[in-house]
Amino acid sequence: QSALTQPASVSGSPGQSITISCTGTSSDVGSYNLVSWYQQHPGKAPKLMIYEGTKRPSGVSNHFSGSKSGNTASLTISGLQAEDEADYYCCSHAGSGTYVFGTGTKVTVL
Amino acid sequence: QVQLVQSGAEVKKPGASVKVSCKASGYALTSHHIHWVRQAPGQGLEWMGLINLSGGGTSYAQRFQGRVTVTRDTSTNTVYVEVSSLISEDSAVYYCATEPTGTGGCDHWGQGTLVTVST
Numbered sequence: 001q002s003a004l005t006q007p008a009s010v011s012g013s014p015g016q017s018i019t020i021s022c023t024g025t026s027s028d029v030g031s032y033n034l035v036s037w038y039q040q041h042p043g044k045a046p047k048l049m050i051y052e053g054t055k056r057p058s059g060v061s062n063h064f065s066g067s068k069s070g071n072t073a074s075l076t077i078s079g080l081q082a083e084d085e086a087d088y089y090c091c092s093h094a095g096s097g098t099y100v101f102g103t104g105t106k107v108t109v110l
Numbered sequence: 111q112v113q114l115v116q117s118g119a120e121v122k123k124p125g126a127s128v129k130v131s132c133k134a135s136g137y138a139l140t141s142h143h144i145h146w147v148r149q150a151p152g153q154g155l156e157w158m159g160l161i162n163l164s165g166g167g168t169s170y171a172q173r174f175q176g177r178v179t180v181t182r183d184t185s186t187n188t189v190y191v192e193v194s195s196l197i198s199e200d201s202a203v204y205y206c207a208t209e210p211t212g213t214g215g216c217d218h219w220g221q222g223t224l225v226t227v228s229t
Contacts, residue, residue, distance in 0.1 A: 001172055003154070034214030038155070045205055045222055046147075046155065051215025089155050093214050097160065097169030099145070104154040 001094055004029065004102035011108040012080045020105045022073040022090035028100055030071040034093035037066055037075045041086045049088075050075060077107070085109045112136040114206055114220035121226045122196050129192040130223045132206030140164050143209045144189045145216055146180060148202040156202075161189060162211070196227045 005023040012018040022029065022037075029035060035053045038046035048057050050066035053073060063078045073092070077084055090102035117131040132144065146158040159170035161180045168180050179192045193200055204223045207216035 032214070036215040038216075040155075045219040046207075046216075047219075048215050048217045051213050051217075055213075055215075057215070057217055087154075091155075091157065091214075097167070098171060099157045099160075099214075100171075101147075101155045101157055 001100050004090055006102040006105045009106045011110055013110045014080055016080050017078045020075045020088055022102045024071050024092055028092040028094040029073050032093040035073040036091045038089045039086045080109055082109050112218040116220040116223045119224040126196050127194040128225050129190055130204050131188050131190050132220050133188045141211050145207045146191045147205045150202040198227050201227045
């Protein structure tokens, strides 16, 4: 099972919107609505930002949103803020109870 | 509120095994999975496997089949991951995390356990 493909880095100015893509295959992202997104700050455990492709856990800001088209899922951060600077990972169910993470994207707020 | 508390850091020699624990508290996790995820220094997240707390069923990433075992002790609400035949590339922070079954999202995470494999 290969890691899902994400851009290594994405940057934007405060207030701008950015989108992080997560490309898999018809065996993972394309087959299941079980895509999640995690934010990780240095030295910290990951934090769930989106689950089931589009749903936000309680307490997560609504300037984070998720979507999916075919084999590619996306995370959009609207109104970029300084505290959004972190690493972001997608994760998808890949069949038979297994999961696979993306390669990770470093978000920089300029 | 769910809390996951993991065991402390470990230093192991190549070829040895390591067993990391994850104790859950807060409320009964009968409808949850516990996932194990690791992160090597400076690298990304890697999914290892999970256990279904309601039935005890497990699943593993293909690359860890036969070398990683996830178990549970229902009497203490503790889950374990054991990695055998350790190599230097197994040096990483190991995390446990809970997923409400069927959501695919891990909403609570342990603090992480650093495992160092070194001669």
